[in-house]
Amino acid sequence: MTIALFITCFNDTLFPNTGKAVVTILERLGHQVAFPEEQTCCGQMHFNTGYQSEALPLIKRFVRVFSEYECIVSPSASCVGMVRDMYQYAAEVAKDKGLAAEVKALAPRVYELSELLVNKLGLVDVGAYYPHRVTYHPTCHSIRGIRVGDAPEQLLRAVRGIDYVPLPAAEECCGFGGTFAIKNADTSMAMLSDKMRNITGTRAEVCVAADNSCLMHIGGALHRQRTGVKIAHLAEVLASGEQA
Amino acid sequence: MKPDSVIIELSPEFSVGAKQALQNTQLRRNMGKATQTIRAKRATVVGELPNWESLRDAGERIKAETMAHLDVYIERLEKNIQAAGGTVHWASTAAQANEIVTKLIQATKSKHIIKVKSLTTDEIRLNEALEAAGITPIETDLAELIIQLAHEKSSHILVPAIHKNRSEIRELFQKAMHLPDLTDEPKELAAAARTFLREKFMTVKVATSGANFAIAETGSVCVVESEGNGRMCLTLPDVLITVMGIEKILPRWEDLGVFMQLLPRSSTGERMNPYTSIWTGVHPGDGPQEFHIVLLDNGRTQVLGDSVGRQTLHCIRCSACINICPVYERTGGHAYGSVYPGPIGAILTPQLVGTEHAASLPYASSLCGACYDVCPVKINIPEVLVHLRGRVVREKHSHVSGWLDPESIGMSGLGQVFGNRMAYEGAQTMGKLAQWLFVHDGYIENGPGPLGAWTAMRDLQAIPDQTFRQWWRERNEHDDHA
Amino acid sequence: MTTTRNQVLADIRAATARGERPGHQTHSFATDLQAEAALSPSALVHMFAERVSEYKAWVGYSTSAGLSEAIGERLALYGTRYVVPADFPADLVQQLPCVRDEQLSHADIASADGVVSLSALGIAQTGSIVLDAGVGQGRRVLTLLPDYHLCVVYAASIVLTVPEAFERLRASIQERRAPLTFISGPSATSDIELNRVEGVHGPRRLEVIIVDAPGR
Known part of the structure; x- marks a missing residue:
């Protein structure tokens, strides 16, 4: 099957390894990856910050770039949530019936990586080997937005060599929240410090999540406080093989 | 509408109040302990009901249908309350409501009133209006009493004194009630309040209350409480005056059966709250022989007119969203500068007073969605927050200067970049x-x-x-x- | 007054006319809910008793024939002067230290050692008792001011769920316009650090006698 990769502007620029990992996993499973180079940003940051008219052209652009693909995958739960949950609302706000119809047809074909693997492809073991102590932070948009359930944990538990430690109070927000982390930096940090305490308490070497945005926030504090705990996107864990 | 109601302390920015609150370590300890306790209790009793999700659906649908036909139901309620011997008053604004209540109390010649805890009367600042008219309002809910004695503002809709711990409360009671030997044992503190208030219950002849629900079909009004102060105020005085927002109506008697399952479990994490009183007009020989109800708009019809924002009016004030909110847990309620804090406050306050007066509140959330998951009537709070952020930016951009702030310039620049x-x-x-x-x-x-x-x-x-x-x-x- | 009324109504109509108006419902969504599986009569009473006692209320059992004696045993524990509703069954109170509420003053009621009343029904799932001013229940103030409330609940009046209770109470509201009081344990507060403390303004001690429980 040909699967189109929606890398997201954030991963494209800041976390290219996550994109490479998605390509590795899908090709290892025998799929073809397409990367439409006209893609830029889904418009989430603009839309969620209130800049709805600035977001609209980006939404239309996304729909134009991806509507020819049958199956689209993204290593970002929050960007998938934007497309699946907010595009419809954005089309309604813009009173654009044509766009609403296109979104309705496209949105169900957009998957977050763990959803694609577990729910659509029916896989739990993707042939990964990762001999590290790992904890997993389920990001808000992955569990309460697009509701991936325990698909990521299922995938992690099937990784060979992994020492998976559940994270206490896992479902609590890490405090990132997009522009929230800047607009309400103090509150954001107060939330992050509790998350940090829970992560370091697991004595994990690596904290994994399905959103690099939250991971950048968490990783920034882990690095600042010299905890030695690293961050990794779920895709990077799943892409690791014996030889690596 | 001017923000002279609802907003209790117009702070310029949520982040400013939050920063202050975050520095108060006692507050953070109190809040952390309280929210963790209540979350666990709620989860247990909600988990007991296998049909919880269908109950939420029913709650949402009942409210949506009520809002769509509010004119029909509110006239039906009016007719049935009148038929049962009650008097119905209408108020478009907080000032009108306060004037009605003040005049009704003045007609009784009473200089004091006893109050059942009511957010709606907090919203319209009834106490201030009464004091200005020489009438002393006595709060009878324990937490409201604590706040009143401390001359502080509420920080939670259900437990207004949630930010205070037992030793702080003891100190307050020791002074106000002249009880130097009082300990900080909650049981003893509650007993002190019982003695202090019993004399008021027995002597004051006028009471005010809010209402949790009113049933259009029967003209019944419902107050849900724990301490028995509600029952005291609703049965002992000669005159009862209830102030109720127009959105509290339920169409039918059996609808209340749905909400009496949703509310206690979501609110205090109990299967049922200790006391619920339901009265229908005046009951001869039982309770107040004069009953007035003031139906209050105060910005609600504006909210009703907005198709996305309307769901905010479905709120039954349970406080589950507040208790679960990771932002509220850290900042406490005062940072929101409103009678209504937490996620529900972040969407209700800006809609009631106008986003221009509370522009930072829709941003006082990481959009984590925990509030939506626990809401017993499924208000999509993150959706409304994003909706209101859109309104804030549109309002900002209605002035040329609004385009020139760094955020607007950055956002518009990035929009151009991503467009190509x-x-x-x-x-x-x-x-x-x-x-x-x-x-x-x-x-x-x-x-x-x-x-x-x-x-x-x-x-x-x-x-x-x-x-x-x-x-x-x-x-x-x-x-x-x- | 009329103008404000018309203004609010006009504002409501203007606001609702703008949005989509779903069809007017002729039935309640409440009735769409799936009913709980029924319990056996003895399991129902057991659940009720268990949940009432979880609120820290004492629960006892009696037969109809032994009720007067069962009440007497409890009353002997706490005092010598109790109040009962004016229409409290005569056969129950003859031997008991009870005064009927024939226009008692609030002060008289408050100074009693306790109150004994019947009830309209019990709700097993929530451990609640409902008073609807029916026979033997009296006016609301009677069961409020004394510090002790002994409430008699007939096993046959216990229902499983809250909606079932509302269904039964419809007649009390529509035919008698009765005031209702739902009681779930003694009064309580969680206002201090969210710790539940039993006993604030209402009766601090609640006791329940379940009458004619099947299998007992």
């Missing part, structure tokens, strides 16, 4: 070049401009040398050559 592939790829390169001055070992520890807010407390990962798309292109070129 060449510009986007150019910006990626620019970013890489521009950051060299700040990067050490792959991280930025002291960022310029708005990045400063980020790097004040955490490092920022630097942009790597190669973007994903560059890698993709390079790989394909290799493949082509191979």
